[in-house]
Amino acid sequence: MRARHLLSLATIVWCTTTTAQAVQHKHLLTGFGAGAGVLHMHGTPEGSLFDATDLPCGAVRFAFGYAFADRWSIGLHYDRVGSAEVAEHVDRVRLTTYQLEGAYRPWIGNKATLETHLALGVSLAALTPEGGRLPYRARTGVYTIGARYIHMFGEVLGGYVALDHSASGQAAVDPPDDRMEQASTEEHMDWQADRLSLGLLIRF
Numbered sequence: 001m002r003a004r005h006l007l008s009l010a011t012i013v014w015c016t017t018t019t020a021q022a023v024q025h026k027h028l029l030t031g032f033g034a035g036a037g038v039l040h041m042h043g044t045p046e047g048s049l050f051d052a053t054d055l056p057c058g059a060v061r062f063a064f065g066y067a068f069a070d071r072w073s074i075g076l077h078y079d080r081v082g083s084a085e086v087a088e089h090v091d092r093v094r095l096t097t098y099q100l101e102g103a104y105r106p107w108i109g110n111k112a113t114l115e116t117h118l119a120l121g122v123s124l125a126a127l128t129p130e131g132g133r134l135p136y137r138a139r140t141g142v143y144t145i146g147a148r149y150i151h152m153f154g155e156v157l158g159g160y161v162a163l164d165h166s167a168s169g170q171a172a173v174d175p176p177d178d179r180m181e182q183a184s185t186e187e188h189m190d191w192q193a194d195r196l197s198l199g200l201l202i203r204f
Helices: 001-021 179-181
Strands: 028-044 052-067 072-087 090-108 112-127 137-151 157-168 171-174 187-204
Touching: 001 171, 028 072, 028 090, 028 137, 028 157, 028 171, 052 157, 072 112, 072 187, 090 137, 090 171, 112 157, 112 171, 112 187
Parallel strands: none
Antiparallel strands: 028 052, 028 187, 052 072, 072 090, 090 112, 112 137, 137 157, 137 171, 157 187, 171 187
16 A cells, blocks of 8 residues: 555656656747847958948747657747848848757756757848849858747746857849849858847747
């Protein structure tokens, strides 16, 4: 009888510990946040309109992932990075990424967890020239690496702080239709951005 009671107590303790994890198997995590960072662009040939470094930028971040194990998740990652007054002849830039993301949690507590992630996908760039309405456009591959600290406020709602670094491959820049004939040479660009963002997270 005593052994049975001890077994029941051990089962209750184990179940309580397991269900108290901030993230565990079969959880669906959806997060939305915003932040700021630094953007660098590099254009070719030399003297390109798209050369700019240390630009302050704003960022919007959306991601969701399914925990197929306690420590591993897979999902989608969306970013929108933007900056104004980019260069002498470029008024603003918008960079949009769509990526497949894998995440690993090296530490999981009762109400918090630390998560690292790697995402791969495509980047769409729109660069609006000064005094123009139609943007230059570029499309290329992109990757994002980063880390996120998650803290749960309750059973469903939580918050996070994320640090992300993204870098794109080099892409040909397509001029607007009204400037197509003026383009004497084909230009290329690539970009990098570091962002710190805060957001809310919903756990299902």
